[in-house]
Amino acid sequence: MTPDAVIFDIGNVLIEWQPERFYDRVIGAERRAAFFGAIDLHGMNDRIDRGEPFAAVIAEVAAANPDWAKEIRMWQDRWIDMAAPAIDDSVDILRALRRAGVPVFALSNFGIETFQIGREHYPFLEEFDRHYISGHMGVTKPDPRIYEMVEDDCGVTPERLLFTDDRPENIMAASERGWQAHLFDGPVGWARRLVAAGLITRGALA
Known part of the structure; x- marks a missing residue:
């Protein structure tokens, strides 16, 4: 038909859309693996995809994970570099x-x-x-x-x-x-x- x-x-x-590849390049594969192992980043992104405010979700997750706050904020600040x-x-x-x-x-x-x-x-x-x-x-x-x-x-x-x-x-x-x-x-x-x-x-x- x-x-x-x-x-x-x-x-x-x-x-x-390869966030892992972006972080491998920016912070190194070993630290990226630890980062993705520590935080459910794809789950965070799912919240954004369901319509939650982008900046608010990133700020909340960064505040809850201060050891990784810089890397989490990259998800917003450098999002276009991941979507490329x-x-x-x-x-x-x-x-x-x-x-x-x-x-x-x-x-x-x-x-x-x-x-x-x-x-x-x-x-x-x-x-x-x-x-x-x-x-x-x-x-x-x-x-x-x-x-x-x-x-x-x-x-x-x-x-x-x-x-x-x-x-x-x-x-x-x-x-x-x-x-x-x-x-x-x-x-x-x-x-x-x-x-x-x-x-x-x-x-x-x-």
Whole structure:
């Protein structure tokens, strides 16, 4: 069944998101391992992705962990350095879909403030027809509710949506709602899936 709309995750699909790599570079791999072992940083980020205020969450966690306060504050002060670089071939795919007249949506776990930072640094994030950002929605993937909210808003039936994400649990949740889904493991495989679906041609990416 040919999809009527294509939905992109953002982190590790359009923009690399590797906080561990950033901290390895800045404070060294050994100290980074100790830092991530001492504090649930991904849990902290989940709070931001659910819509809690970015600065307030960082300040709270830093105050609770004074030995790591400097490193925790980097999560805010140098966030854009963690969310980098853009995955250029995926951006090309997004633009090829737009040239082909295919509606493209973003569905991403992202904080309210962090998404605004991302938009300022990556203009292609403005090129989506619709944005579904967890911080604004108050719920994160893979909660089934976020997929339901997308369906209700966009008006496309589940079986006509094609979604890519790098997290298996997010893909599984979409599939369980009847969405077509592709586990993102790089732009090449994603492009092949879209060509097979009849949405773009190989020549469109040349």
